Amino acid sequence: MEAKINRQWRLAARxxxxxxxxxxxWHEEPVPIPGDDEILVRNIYLSLDPANRGWVREAKSYITxxxxxxxxxxxxxxxxxxxHHGAFQAGDIVQGILGWQEYALTDGTGLTQLPRDPSLPLAxxxxxxxxxxxxxxxGLLDIGKPKAGETLVVSAAxxxxxxxxxxxxxxxxxxxxxxxxxxxxxxxxxxxxxxxxAINYKTEPVHERLRTHCPNGIDVYFxxxxxxxxxAVLSLINVRAxxxxxxxxxxxxxxxxxxxxxxxxxxxTQRARVEGFxxxxxxGRFQEAYEDxxxxxxxGKIQYRVDIIDxxxxxxxxxxxxxxxxxxxxxxxxxxxxxxx
Amino acid sequence: MEAKINRQWRLAARxxxxxxxxxxxWHEEPVPIPGDDEILVRNIYLSLDPANRGWVREAKSYITxxxxxxxxxxxxxxxxxxxHHGAFQAGDIVQGILGWQEYALTDGTGLTQLPRDPSLPLAxxxxxxxxxxxxxxxGLLDIGKPKAGETLVVSAAxxxxxxxxxxxxxxxxxxxxxxxxxxxxxxxxxxxxxxxxAINYKTEPVHERLRTHCPNGIDVYFxxxxxxxxxAVLSLINVRAxxxxxxxxxxxxxxxxxxxxxxxxxxxTQRARVEGFxxxxxxGRFQEAYEDxxxxxxxGKIQYRVDIIDxxxxxxxxxxxxxxxxxxxxxxxxxxxxxxx
Numbered sequence: 042m043e044a045k046i047n048r049q050w051r052l053a054a055r056x057x058x059x060x061x062x063x064x065x066x067w068h069e070e071p072v073p074i075p076g077d078d079e080i081l082v083r084n085i086y087l088s089l090d091p092a093n094r095g096w097v098r099e100a101k102s103y104i105t106x107x108x109x110x111x112x113x114x115x116x117x118x119x120x121x122x123x124x125h126h127g128a129f130q131a132g133d134i135v136q137g138i139l140g141w142q143e144y145a146l147t148d149g150t151g152l153t154q155l156p157r158d159p160s161l162p163l164a165x166x167x168x169x170x171x172x173x174x175x176x177x178x179x180g181l182l183d184i185g186k187p188k189a190g191e192t193l194v195v196s197a198a199x200x201x202x203x204x205x206x207x208x209x210x211x212x213x214x215x216x217x218x219x220x221x222x223x224x225x226x227x228x229x230x231x232x233x234x235x236x237x238x239a240i241n242y243k244t245e246p247v248h249e250r251l252r253t254h255c256p257n258g259i260d261v262y263f264x265x266x267x268x269x270x271x272x273a274v275l276s277l278i279n280v281r282a283x284x285x286x287x288x289x290x291x292x293x294x295x296x297x298x299x300x301x302x303x304x305x306x307x308x309x310t311q312r313a314r315v316e317g318f319x320x321x322x323x324x325g326r327f328q329e330a331y332e333d334x335x336x337x338x339x340x341g342k343i344q345y346r347v348d349i350i351d352x353x354x355x356x357x358x359x360x361x362x363x364x365x366x367x368x369x370x371x372x373x374x375x376x377x378x379x380x381x382x
Numbered sequence: 383m384e385a386k387i388n389r390q391w392r393l394a395a396r397x398x399x400x401x402x403x404x405x406x407x408w409h410e411e412p413v414p415i416p417g418d419d420e421i422l423v424r425n426i427y428l429s430l431d432p433a434n435r436g437w438v439r440e441a442k443s444y445i446t447x448x449x450x451x452x453x454x455x456x457x458x459x460x461x462x463x464x465x466h467h468g469a470f471q472a473g474d475i476v477q478g479i480l481g482w483q484e485y486a487l488t489d490g491t492g493l494t495q496l497p498r499d500p501s502l503p504l505a506x507x508x509x510x511x512x513x514x515x516x517x518x519x520x521g522l523l524d525i526g527k528p529k530a531g532e533t534l535v536v537s538a539a540x541x542x543x544x545x546x547x548x549x550x551x552x553x554x555x556x557x558x559x560x561x562x563x564x565x566x567x568x569x570x571x572x573x574x575x576x577x578x579x580a581i582n583y584k585t586e587p588v589h590e591r592l593r594t595h596c597p598n599g600i601d602v603y604f605x606x607x608x609x610x611x612x613x614a615v616l617s618l619i620n621v622r623a624x625x626x627x628x629x630x631x632x633x634x635x636x637x638x639x640x641x642x643x644x645x646x647x648x649x650x651t652q653r654a655r656v657e658g659f660x661x662x663x664x665x666g667r668f669q670e671a672y673e674d675x676x677x678x679x680x681x682g683k684i685q686y687r688v689d690i691i692d693x694x695x696x697x698x699x700x701x702x703x704x705x706x707x708x709x710x711x712x713x714x715x716x717x718x719x720x721x722x723x
Contacts, residue, residue: 095651101648102651103621103651267646276442280444286649286650287650288650289646289650292647298644299644300641300642300644301642301643301644301645301646302641302646303640303641305608305630305640305641305643306608306630306633307442307658308627308656308657308658309627309629309630309658309659309660310442310443310658310660311444311658312444312657312658312663313657313658314655314657315649315655315656315657316649316653317648317650317653317654318650318653319653322653
């Protein structure tokens with residue numbers, strides 16, 4: 042029998058600025074054979090996330106940078122093809138950090154079995170559950186601590202996380218203002234998702250519009266972007282405001298040092314709390330988020346959308362949609378077919 | 383009987399950069415006569431604090447700016463000369479926000495009666511108790527939450543607040559590294575106050591020295607200064623570090639917008655918490671701090687020093703010692719004589 046071929050993207054160079062296809066190298070090798078206590082997973086969907094950009098930087102961070110020559114790191118959903126591991130069997134649908142490749146060998150560390158709810162497309166596990174849901178859920182509720190009647194602002198508001206944050210904010214009784222980069226996105230979050238207002242930061246003066254849409258100031262800010270939008274928000278925060286720093290996408294591609302917010306002083310004068318949030322710290326508590334999210338979805342209170350790129354070969358080009366803001370919903374690469382489920 | 387004269391400094395102009403004497407106007411007028419429920423206080427000591435610089439800025443802040451023509455705002459200790467108020471009587475020693483003037487009329491709002499412990503010089507109430515002690519105490523313990531064995535860094539470490547923060551950090555079992563601006567100050571905090579290490583930021587490379595003196599990284603930072611020192615600290619913080627922003631003295635005299643820290647991103651990657659702290663929020667809890675501070679002083683565990691400027695007329699020139707770093711200890715103006723106590 043001829044050996045099956047595994048297709049991979051390996052990191053070839055540390056990107057400067059936006060990711061270029063030449064920062065990765067397409068690599069083909071035989072599909073590995075699982076040994077004792079090992080599992081072979083065929084990846085079906087690959088999640089593309091802004092954080093991936095940070096993973097290829099040579100800088101102190103919360104996770105070791107991907108080494109040059111290594112398979113690019115990425116979160117995937119796949120199907121167990123072979124298992125020599127007691128906790129998994131062939132046909133199981135799993136989620137893990139299995140990389141930009143078609144087949145992955147793993148000892149099961151960090152691998153989660155997904156329930157097979159036939160009413161839910163598999164991509165929903167990356168779009169709504171996976172790490173997206175818990176990021177929105179814990180980032181907003183643990184750090185933002187929104188109270189009914191307060192004003193919540195969220196940036197990248199039509200993104201996978203941001204759109205959920207705003208919807209959870211509405212469930213909690215907040216006034217919710219979203220900031221996004223196209224009129225289509227602004228329309229979606231206000232007309233479909235129930236945000237109270239939206240600001241197109243590419244065509245509208247953000248500070249002025251925030252002042253209009255947040256007549257009582259800003260109590261909670263869920264930040265995915267940093268930069269000028271964070272600065273505009275800081276100038277309008279209320280006393281004891283809470284700011285969850287969940288991402289700083291505006292500076293991920295920076296090649297020069299980026300100054301922090303000019304209105305940093307507001308943190309002092311308003312006695313605000315700014316806290317960084319990395320979802321990987323909260324892996325043990327995901328079930329708590331999944332339960333509420335599942336109920337809210339069943340009750341029709343939350344929606345999500347996915348933007349699926351077809352084919353692993355398109356991942357390096359596709360990921361820039363996140364930084365250009367051209368994705369509509371959670372960005373996912375379809376790596377192989379779902380087949381018989 | 384000839385009317386007694388009240389001497390005052392009134393705000394004449396909003397300072398640009400360092401305070402100039404011409405930003406204030408010396409004013410003399412008859413000492414006011416207390417009406418019903420009013421008290422006349424003769425100020426004995428006036429506290430000069432970095433925060434005063436913020437009070438004369440025309441900017442959204444935690445307190446209304448002092449208006450042009452108004453008596454300059456300042457915290458004082460004084461003696462009640464006349465009282466038509468049930469809660470105070472002549473001879474009481476009080477502390478309040480009674481301004482840069484010799485005599486102040488007040489309805490008692492925000493006025494605290496000080497105990498008259500004959501073993502304690504009156505200036506100690508501004509140098510150790512007053513707002514200084516509670517600022518160090520609550521800022522460090524509530525926001526910094528230091529645990530034994532952790533590393534605490536404090537800037538303006540020989541200042542009134544900073545020197546207490548470091549000493550409380552030692553009491554709590556931390557490794558304490560202080561940053562100050564002269565060798566004399568560095569010597570004082572290490573040799574007299576028991577700090578583990580000191581860095582002279584004017585002559586030493588702060589980032590490199592912090593790396594040396596904090597071999598296990600930084601868990602808690604008590605910031606009085608902001609700017610480049612905050613940036614150096616951010617590059618060395620541990621996961622879940624706590625940063626209390628108690629002052630940003632490096633930018634109080636800035637005339638151009640000041641960028642926030644270039645290492646702002648560390649807040650995200652290290653999941654740090656940054657929180658602003660204004661002592662006026664904690665007025666109701668001062669007794670809690672005074673009790674511990676009093677005990678620690680009695681046990682010889684904390685020291686303080688005061689730098690007394692003689693004469694109200696020297697206040698506008700004297701306050702710049704805070705920004706030039708030439709004061710040695712809590713900066714206080716002696717406005718009038720203590721007399722018979």
